[in-house]
Amino acid sequence: MSDIMKLTAVELGSKIAAGEISSVEATKASLDAIGNKDKKIHAFVTVDTEGAIKRAEEMDKLIAAAKAEGKTLSPLAGVPIAIKDNMNVSGMLTTCSSKILGNFVPTFTSTAVQNMIDAGVVIVGKTNMDEFAMGSTTETSYFGPTYNPYDLTRVPGGSSGGSAASVAADEVPMALGSDTGGSIRQPASFCGVTGIKPTYGRVSRYGLIAYGSSLDQIGPIAKDTRDCAAMLSVLASHDPKDSTSYEKSADNFMDALIPDVKGMKIGIPRDYFGEGLDEDVKTSVLAAAETLKSLGAEVEEFDLGMVEYAIPAYYIIACAEASSNLERFDGVKYGYRTAEFTDLHNMYKKTRSEGFGAEVKRRIMLGSFVLSSGYYDAYYVKALRVKNLIKQAFDKAFEKYDVILGPVAPTTALKCGESLSDPIKMYLGDIYTVSVNLAGLPGISTPCGYDKNGMPVGLQLLGQVFEEKKILRAAYAFESTFTRKSAEI
Amino acid sequence: MSKEFEVVIGLEVHVELNTKTKIFCGCSTAFGGAPNTHTCPVCTGMPGSLPVLNKEVLHKAIAVGLATNCNITRNSKFDRKNYFYPDNPQNYQISQLYYPICRDGKVEIEVNGEKKFVRIHEIHMEEDAGKLVHDEWNENSYVDFNRSGVPLIEIVSEPDMRSADEVIAYLSKLRETIQYLGASDCKLNEGSMRADVNLSLREKGSEEFGTRTETKNLNSFTAIRHSIENEIARQSDLILAGEKVVQETRRWDDVKGYSYPMRSKEDAQDYRYFPDPDLVPIIVTDEMIDSIKAEEPEFRAEKKIRYKEEYDLPDYDIDQITAEKKMADILDEGVKLGGDPKKISNWLMGETMRLMKETSTDATDLKFSADNLVKLIKLNESKEINNAVAKEVFEKAVFSDNLDPEKYVADNGLSTKADAGELEAVVKKAIDANPKAVEDYKAGKKKAVGAIVGFVMKEMKGKCDPGTVNQMISSILD
Amino acid sequence: MTITDETIEYVGILAKLELNDEEKEAAKKDMSEMLDYVNKLNELDVSGVEPMSHSFPITNVMREDEVTNGDDSENMLKNAPEKTENGYVVPKTFA
Numbered sequence A: 001m002s003d004i005m006k007l008t009a010v011e012l013g014s015k016i017a018a019g020e021i022s023s024v025e026a027t028k029a030s031l032d033a034i035g036n037k038d039k040k041i042h043a044f045v046t047v048d049t050e051g052a053i054k055r056a057e058e059m060d061k062l063i064a065a066a067k068a069e070g071k072t073l074s075p076l077a078g079v080p081i082a083i084k085d086n087m088n089v090s091g092m093l094t095t096c097s098s099k100i101l102g103n104f105v106p107t108f109t110s111t112a113v114q115n116m117i118d119a120g121v122v123i124v125g126k127t128n129m130d131e132f133a134m135g136s137t138t139e140t141s142y143f144g145p146t147y148n149p150y151d152l153t154r155v156p157g158g159s160s161g162g163s164a165a166s167v168a169a170d171e172v173p174m175a176l177g178s179d180t181g182g183s184i185r186q187p188a189s190f191c192g193v194t195g196i197k198p199t200y201g202r203v204s205r206y207g208l209i210a211y212g213s214s215l216d217q218i219g220p221i222a223k224d225t226r227d228c229a230a231m232l233s234v235l236a237s238h239d240p241k242d243s244t245s246y247e248k249s250a251d252n253f254m255d256a257l258i259p260d261v262k263g264m265k266i267g268i269p270r271d272y273f274g275e276g277l278d279e280d281v282k283t284s285v286l287a288a289a290e291t292l293k294s295l296g297a298e299v300e301e302f303d304l305g306m307v308e309y310a311i312p313a314y315y316i317i318a319c320a321e322a323s324s325n326l327e328r329f330d331g332v333k334y335g336y337r338t339a340e341f342t343d344l345h346n347m348y349k350k351t352r353s354e355g356f357g358a359e360v361k362r363r364i365m366l367g368s369f370v371l372s373s374g375y376y377d378a379y380y381v382k383a384l385r386v387k388n389l390i391k392q393a394f395d396k397a398f399e400k401y402d403v404i405l406g407p408v409a410p411t412t413a414l415k416c417g418e419s420l421s422d423p424i425k426m427y428l429g430d431i432y433t434v435s436v437n438l439a440g441l442p443g444i445s446t447p448c449g450y451d452k453n454g455m456p457v458g459l460q461l462l463g464q465v466f467e468e469k470k471i472l473r474a475a476y477a478f479e480s481t482f483t484r485k486s487a488e489i
Numbered sequence B: 001m002s003k004e005f006e007v008v009i010g011l012e013v014h015v016e017l018n019t020k021t022k023i024f025c026g027c028s029t030a031f032g033g034a035p036n037t038h039t040c041p042v043c044t045g046m047p048g049s050l051p052v053l054n055k056e057v058l059h060k061a062i063a064v065g066l067a068t069n070c071n072i073t074r075n076s077k078f079d080r081k082n083y084f085y086p087d088n089p090q091n092y093q094i095s096q097l098y099y100p101i102c103r104d105g106k107v108e109i110e111v112n113g114e115k116k117f118v119r120i121h122e123i124h125m126e127e128d129a130g131k132l133v134h135d136e137w138n139e140n141s142y143v144d145f146n147r148s149g150v151p152l153i154e155i156v157s158e159p160d161m162r163s164a165d166e167v168i169a170y171l172s173k174l175r176e177t178i179q180y181l182g183a184s185d186c187k188l189n190e191g192s193m194r195a196d197v198n199l200s201l202r203e204k205g206s207e208e209f210g211t212r213t214e215t216k217n218l219n220s221f222t223a224i225r226h227s228i229e230n231e232i233a234r235q236s237d238l239i240l241a242g243e244k245v246v247q248e249t250r251r252w253d254d255v256k257g258y259s260y261p262m263r264s265k266e267d268a269q270d271y272r273y274f275p276d277p278d279l280v281p282i283i284v285t286d287e288m289i290d291s292i293k294a295e296e297p298e299f300r301a302e303k304k305i306r307y308k309e310e311y312d313l314p315d316y317d318i319d320q321i322t323a324e325k326k327m328a329d330i331l332d333e334g335v336k337l338g339g340d341p342k343k344i345s346n347w348l349m350g351e352t353m354r355l356m357k358e359t360s361t362d363a364t365d366l367k368f369s370a371d372n373l374v375k376l377i378k379l380n381e382s383k384e385i386n387n388a389v390a391k392e393v394f395e396k397a398v399f400s401d402n403l404d405p406e407k408y409v410a411d412n413g414l415s416t417k418a419d420a421g422e423l424e425a426v427v428k429k430a431i432d433a434n435p436k437a438v439e440d441y442k443a444g445k446k447k448a449v450g451a452i453v454g455f456v457m458k459e460m461k462g463k464c465d466p467g468t469v470n471q472m473i474s475s476i477l478d
Numbered sequence C: 001m002t003i004t005d006e007t008i009e010y011v012g013i014l015a016k017l018e019l020n021d022e023e024k025e026a027a028k029k030d031m032s033e034m035l036d037y038v039n040k041l042n043e044l045d046v047s048g049v050e051p052m053s054h055s056f057p058i059t060n061v062m063r064e065d066e067v068t069n070g071d072d073s074e075n076m077l078k079n080a081p082e083k084t085e086n087g088y089v090v091p092k093t094f095a
């Protein structure tokens, strides 16, 4: 059984298609692994044992029927998957790891998840996250933290920490995450797996419970680049229900998996390697650059600019949008409502004060303040202008380079409890990831080494909008030279 | 101390557009559904739902803007207006603040023969709120989201009006224009048109504005006039007493005839507007504007000229009929169907107006089609039914859907030609039963025939044409 | 930037959050520090730079005016903390 869980999603899918393993066997192996390991890492908020097995049985029938007719299904048909708990799945508890949505069962499925279902995947459960995706450690979850499979005293990163940890722990071969300021790439880096934040507009946001609407993107988390490419090929679609969905989103990203980067121009921002960057991280990332160079890429350093302004601009914009997006949680239509209240406004205040955790409240307060009368221009509008400058800096860089290479985070996974006490320090950990969301770019995080403690180091590759194929190709080429260590758990 | 005040009024007018679906989702805008049956994840603010703009809303908003001489904003956006209230499911309303779809328009009004322009500051698109139902018997209210997300345009005027008469003239002009465009039925009593009155006073001759109040919940022209008079009195009393007018929103209670402040300290009125990231910018092209212009209907002024030239109707009748687009439509369509403009106009000016007045019906509630009116006129003209029956049938038709007069006359046996044999027998019976009248008639008193005709009409219960009966009697007696 | 009790109170009214004394002190400190930090943006000269609300070139996304939704009220109301057949129940909004 455990061998099944060592397979990548595409490997497992091909064995299922070939009839070597059934979807039920794969699903049970996944459920068993969750049963064995999740006590330790707590990657899941909800595990749907019954529903998953029933679905796997149906998939086995469909796969057999397709085989008899000589039809090919998606390479992921029958493969188990975990879904971050901020994506609606009809009839399945969807909490955003918050008390305020602790009992919320959506009546519709998000488009991204539906695309995966249409491709034949089996949903085994919903993964833990920072409450409403606000955090970089998965410690702000109302249901308690997730732990890093490589070291249970460390955080898995966040906010998609449950998804990244579940893949790293071989509980599932693949998972969906969402990335608003690094929430796929950073936990992928901390957990030694691969994750993609697609171009804004590539994957529908319909059914994703919004944090920062102009920044949020759903993306794949898996063991390697090929799995991510296979998942992205399913996820990417034009969705008429999402006004910000790109018309020509659909594509086959498997085409990009060429282990060759000859002639590819790769730029390394000098400003990504300054103060605050951990030595081990720096060494691994620069070694990866050397590898790509040896594979034929033209690699050079350059000054990107604006790097230090990305975090302040990001936190103003993300918190402002969040303060508005989270207004709907008021105890009227769904979710938690306080037990006792004197009138309407008292009901609102008590419900929200009791229902939201400290970090969420902190961001709602900040967001409400920067939008309030007298401060809007000084903070919010200024942040939007800076966003424009950041976008311009990237546009300029991409005139010269196909791919930008750098670290994902300044450090590897921190010890639990280390960063929560000092919010600004925690926010600074997002320095290499947030600008990508502001500019709407695609980015991939893939393992490139291990630090002195054996904790994984991630390599980040960024592309111009809708150039996912370039970063996939570079990541795939690098990966072909790199041996990933699994977490011993 | 005698001060003379000038009243300064600006209006915010909300108009519900009559699209089939809501502004951001595919839910029906139809009235009358059970609570919450016209709802979906989008218009109930479910987590994860996203808005997508209804094309018709944009087109209708632009059409209203063009008809009110506005500049159309070529790069327009939606913003979120954040405030907590249970009828507002997301606790923000999607509206437009920074780049409204139309700006800088004007409409001409006429009061007591004097013409002036009222300038329009802007027109923006937004979503309507749901409905709160209050239970008298307990401590709860109920939210019904059927109206949540119904498209609105908000037309914001400059403070250009100086009297209640001007306000009503302006609203009538807007209503007429929007009704002619077919963008809304603009009913104040049903809330498809809602006017909030911003009013302040200043000393005559002063250039500066006084502190204004905003009065909401005005459901008729009468209420608007009454509330304006009331607010002028309230503000001038305050000023004369040396007190300050507080800038606030007030709610008009039409039954009690006064207004009171609406907000509590929990309403900061700081809406934290910012561009809605879920919706994309709207670029209005020349082609869009040209095609909307090409679809512009014939407006009232043009219609008036044509009715004079083509139909040669009296000026008063033309004014009355064109005041209601619905009536003008019936006239135009009836003529197209072969009806005589003067006869149709007579029915509109006579029976229609009378019945509307008697039942306080709005013209937009008229149910009969031009087709049926033309049929009715033909039935009457050909003596198939007499005038009294025609009026009776019409009274039924005005207030019910699709009543076909031909069918109705046949079904209810109202035709004068229902049974020629029966009529002949009754005429004979009438002659036998009225020997005195027959005698008088034969003696040259032609008028005496009336008694016989009356007998026949009574026996036939009106299902005959008096002219025909008269002829039949004459042909027997002469 | 120093955040006063009044500001916290005011933002609490806007955001419908009621903080206890301890949370209030923490919020004052956090918000002050955060605002000082984001004031870093003042180092930049952004005059003449357009505020960029949307970072991508998608415009004019619209749907046809066609009814696509049926009655889903039962499902919609399923999650309501308090409801009747009349709809969602809220504390009286109007005396």
Ligand SMILES: [Mg+2]
Residues within 6 Å of the ligand: B095, B126, B154
């Ligand atoms: Mg408004």
Ligand SMILES: [Zn+2]
Residues within 6 Å of the ligand: B022, B025, B026, B027, B038, B039, B040, B041, B042, B043, B044, B149, C069
């Ligand atoms: Zn709807």
